[in-house]
Amino acid sequence: MNSEQPRQPGAEEDDFGYGLFPERRRGEGKKERSFLYRRIFTLNKRCICMLKVALEQNPYAKLLLEAMKNSGCTAFKDRHFSCEDCAGCVSGGFDSSTSQIVLCQNNIHYQAHMNRVVTHELIHAFDHCRAHVDWFNNVKHLACSEIRAANLSGDCSLKNEMARFKFGLKQHHQTCVRDRAIRSILAVRKVSKEMAEQAVDEVFESCFNDHEPFDRVPHNKSDANYAYRQFQNRERYYTNL
Numbered sequence: 001m002n003s004e005q006p007r008q009p010g011a012e013e014d015d016f017g018y019g020l021f022p023e024r025r026r027g028e029g030k031k032e033r034s035f036l037y038r039r040i041f042t043l044n045k046r047c048i049c050m051l052k053v054a055l056e057q058n059p060y061a062k063l064l065l066e067a068m069k070n071s072g073c074t075a076f077k078d079r080h081f082s083c084e085d086c087a088g089c090v091s092g093g094f095d096s097s098t099s100q101i102v103l104c105q106n107n108i109h110y111q112a113h114m115n116r117v118v119t120h121e122l123i124h125a126f127d128h129c130r131a132h133v134d135w136f137n138n139v140k141h142l143a144c145s146e147i148r149a150a151n152l153s154g155d156c157s158l159k160n161e162m163a164r165f166k167f168g169l170k171q172h173h174q175t176c177v178r179d180r181a182i183r184s185i186l187a188v189r190k191v192s193k194e195m196a197e198q199a200v201d202e203v204f205e206s207c208f209n210d211h212e213p214f215d216r217v218p219h220n221k222s223d224a225n226y227a228y229r230q231f232q233n234r235e236r237y238y239t240n241l
């Protein structure tokens, strides 16, 4: 799903050190390459920077990181997260074979979006850590994790103000979670829409009500901050026993 950006050719050319200073290329032909190089470099740098902010400051991400650590699956910024260019309009993904979270540097443009993507993918990573999820053979396992990710990451909390007026907050939230889970399954698996809908509906009740490691659905940042403090107190209490 996510293709890595090919390395820039020309580094091995006899460039007399100009490779170190891409803006100082000689000749017209090399200008475009240096522009492309700079663009990718900038996107990557910006992505890594926003990732750092999300992991250090976002209460959803901080809670999930601590919960993973407590479950024996500590996630490290450099080893378990990767900023890459992605095809289409995908924002991120969880690669279960390497336990790596991919962040699409060409499609994530602002911090709030980065926070949501990091949280969404961390919920998949948390599920992968705590349960033996059969991501590839059991579409219901995937459906359950997608429901939880959509429900708990804030994917459905901020957006569609109009729809909220239309359906009321609670019903809109459920409808949004169901729709997003179905869309996520269709994006990563070659299954029919009917199959995806059926899988989501079959596990919806139990997975929608499974808020682990949050104690409730955090609907905004202050909810998440509260949940984070609660989580820390809970852990402190357990470690004191």
Ligand SMILES: [Zn+2]
Binding pocket: 120, 124, 145, 146, 149, 184
């Ligand atoms: Zn997902």
